[in-house]
Amino acid sequence: MKIEIWSDVACPWCYIGKRRFEAALSAFPHKDAVEVVWRSYQLDPTLPEHYDGTELEYLSTRKGMAPQQVSQMFDHVAQQARGEGLNYRFDSVVVANSFTAHRLIHLAAAHGKQDAAKERLLSDHFEHGRDIGSREYLASLGRGLGIDAGEVDELFTTDKYADDVRFDFEEGRSLGISGVPFFVIDRKFGLSGAQPTETFTAALNQAWQDANPLVLVNSGEGDACGPDGCSV
Amino acid sequence: MKIEIWSDVACPWCYIGKRRFEAALSAFPHKDAVEVVWRSYQLDPTLPEHYDGTELEYLSTRKGMAPQQVSQMFDHVAQQARGEGLNYRFDSVVVANSFTAHRLIHLAAAHGKQDAAKERLLSDHFEHGRDIGSREYLASLGRGLGIDAGEVDELFTTDKYADDVRFDFEEGRSLGISGVPFFVIDRKFGLSGAQPTETFTAALNQAWQDANPLVLVNSGEGDACGPDGCSV
Numbered sequence: 001m002k003i004e005i006w007s008d009v010a011c012p013w014c015y016i017g018k019r020r021f022e023a024a025l026s027a028f029p030h031k032d033a034v035e036v037v038w039r040s041y042q043l044d045p046t047l048p049e050h051y052d053g054t055e056l057e058y059l060s061t062r063k064g065m066a067p068q069q070v071s072q073m074f075d076h077v078a079q080q081a082r083g084e085g086l087n088y089r090f091d092s093v094v095v096a097n098s099f100t101a102h103r104l105i106h107l108a109a110a111h112g113k114q115d116a117a118k119e120r121l122l123s124d125h126f127e128h129g130r131d132i133g134s135r136e137y138l139a140s141l142g143r144g145l146g147i148d149a150g151e152v153d154e155l156f157t158t159d160k161y162a163d164d165v166r167f168d169f170e171e172g173r174s175l176g177i178s179g180v181p182f183f184v185i186d187r188k189f190g191l192s193g194a195q196p197t198e199t200f201t202a203a204l205n206q207a208w209q210d211a212n213p214l215v216l217v218n219s220g221e222g223d224a225c226g227p228d229g230c231s232v
Numbered sequence: 233m234k235i236e237i238w239s240d241v242a243c244p245w246c247y248i249g250k251r252r253f254e255a256a257l258s259a260f261p262h263k264d265a266v267e268v269v270w271r272s273y274q275l276d277p278t279l280p281e282h283y284d285g286t287e288l289e290y291l292s293t294r295k296g297m298a299p300q301q302v303s304q305m306f307d308h309v310a311q312q313a314r315g316e317g318l319n320y321r322f323d324s325v326v327v328a329n330s331f332t333a334h335r336l337i338h339l340a341a342a343h344g345k346q347d348a349a350k351e352r353l354l355s356d357h358f359e360h361g362r363d364i365g366s367r368e369y370l371a372s373l374g375r376g377l378g379i380d381a382g383e384v385d386e387l388f389t390t391d392k393y394a395d396d397v398r399f400d401f402e403e404g405r406s407l408g409i410s411g412v413p414f415f416v417i418d419r420k421f422g423l424s425g426a427q428p429t430e431t432f433t434a435a436l437n438q439a440w441q442d443a444n445p446l447v448l449v450n451s452g453e454g455d456a457c458g459p460d461g462c463s464v
Contacts, residue, residue: 011457043457063461073464080455171261174437175446179458190446193454193463203449 001034001207006041006172006182007118009098009132012077012088015122017181017194019084024200030208038109038118040102040168041180049133051095058095080194081126092129101132102168103161104142104152113145120144186211233266233439238273238404238414239350241330241364244309244320247354249413249426251316256432262440270341270350272334272400273412281365283327290327312426313358320358328365334400335393336370336384345377352376418443 005021007014025031044062051058059070074090081088101121108117120141124130130137135156142152154160175184183191183200185207191199223231237253239246257263276294283290291302306322313320333353340349352373356362362369367388374384386392407416415423415432417439423431455463 008457011462013455013457013462016455043459059461065461073462076464077462167261170259173433174261174440176437176441179456181456184446185449187444188447190448191450191454192448193450193456195450195454199450199454206449 001030001204001211002037002186003034004037004039004184004187006039006168006177006184007180008041008043009101009118009121009125010047010096011041011043011180012081012126013194014181015086015126016077016081016084017183018119018122019086020194020197021181021183021200023197024204027201028204028208030204034204036115038105038114039172040105040165041172041177041182042098042102042169043180045097045099047095047097049097049100050131053095055090055093055095086123086127088126089129090126093126094129094131094133096131096133098132099162099165100138100155102165103155104138106161106164107142107147107151107155108145111145111147113147116145117141233262233436233443234269234418235266236269236271236416236419238271238400238409238416239412240273240275241333241350241353241357242279242328243273243275243412244313244358245426246413247318247358248309248313248316249415250351250354251318252426252429253413253415253432255429256436259433260436262436266436268347270337270346271404272337272397273404273409273414274330274334274401275412277329277331279327279329281329281332282363285327287322287325287327318355318359321361322358324361325358326361326363326365328363330364331394331397332370332387333364334397335387336374338393338396339374339379339383339387340377343377343379345379348377349373 005018007018025034025036028034053061056067056070056074059065059073060067063070065073074088078088078090105114105117105121108114121132124137124141125132132138138155139149139152143149172182175190177190179192181192181194183203185191185203188210189203189207191203221231225231237250239250257266257268260266285293288299288302288306291297291305292299295302297305306320310320310322337346337349337353340346353364356369356373357364364370370387371381371384375381404414407422411424413424413426415435417423417435420442421435421439423435427435453463457463
């Protein structure tokens with residue numbers, strides 16, 4: 001079973017959704033048969049590589065929201081994040097374009113480290129105030145993942161993986177995805193947003209039954225008992 | 233996904249539309265699953281095999297347009313063509329009936345060379361002042377495509393492929409097509425004219441989603457982020 005997750009680094013619900021999905025996956029009996037692939041999506045491709053301002057300033061300027069409203073939104077999202085064991089610190093978030101980070105996620109995938117890269121980026125962005133657009137940060141992230149420094153350097157000196165990131169954007173568009181996180185199972189089932197863990201569980205079960213249906217060998221109903229009682 | 237394109241050789245917007253469509257197709261993530269078929273259409277079936285006059289004379293006579301008006305139209309179309317990297321030379325265009333050229337496009341299709349034939353005909357007609365109705369030209373085109381000279385010759389000694397061309401005319405009429413280029417996707421979606429590339433992209437995505445819909449397993453909206461911000 002292949003699960004593709006369109007997601008941005010700079011997306012607070014994406015990290016929360018990742019935790020809820022992981023909770024469902026870890027309890028899923030067929031989890032060893034599940035392949036997870038992170039696909040790139042950008043909420044704001046127009047962001048400069050470095051934005052001189054806080055996340056609050058960015059959102060209130062760009063979305064035309066009152067600072068107080070943004071602040072309330074932060075409180076609500078941070079509370080939801082805490083419920084998943086995540087310690088969001090919106091005051092420290094460094095607003096940065098995530099394009100190069102997405103390229104690094106693709107590079108990490110080539111080393112079998114995609115989920116680790118995605119996890120670190122989300123944590124460092126929302127919990128540790130790291131600048132996910134900076135060369136220094138991405139180099140240290142690459143080192144931490146055991147990726148050769150020269151390969152991370154190539155992200156800054158060449159266009160490597162840029163087409164892969166853009167391909168993800170296009171493919172997301174072709175599937176009708178207009179917000180993230182968005183989970184696609186076997187290119188057949190779609191699940192939008194940071195749903196509760198039970199919803200992910202239901203989706204995993206539905207997709208599994210769809211791909212591996214039991215053939216019922218009895219034609220008629222046999223005498224049986226259920227939650228509502230026994231047949232007579 | 234099957235895309236049928238009704239188109240004439242003697243149709244300036246058809247070549248421009250071909251380029252815009254190709255740009256969208258080349259960026260389409262599922263392009264390998266797309267089959268393109270060129271279908272025949274004639275803007276003016278009454279044209280003699282050879283018309284002794286310029287394109288400007290032909291259009292002003294036939295359409296009753298002032299030569300200056302035709303000239304302005306040429307300038308406008310040539311400018312749009314330049315935007316797609318095409319070098320239209322209306323002064324050199326040889327006015328000719330495209331019926332036999334359409335039969336050659338069908339012959340080329342039987343050799344897996346349909347798009348190459350269509351491309352060459354459009355380029356030779358609008359950019360290189362070739363007479364697309366002449367036996368010599370079509371023979372050389374066939375040679376260039378690696379088609380046996382005898383088979384091209386048959387277009388002039390028999391009626392081969394004439395019924396196929398007429399079938400395209402009739403089928404276009406039955407679909408309500410009254411102008412070209414006209415793009416039909418999976419016999420379900422229609423797109424008229426040399427639309428901007430973005431419109432072709434949107435049409436490809438819409439048709440893909442229609443043929444391969446994701447089953448949304450969540451009934452309610454999950455918390456998500458989109459271009460306009462995050463839900464709270």
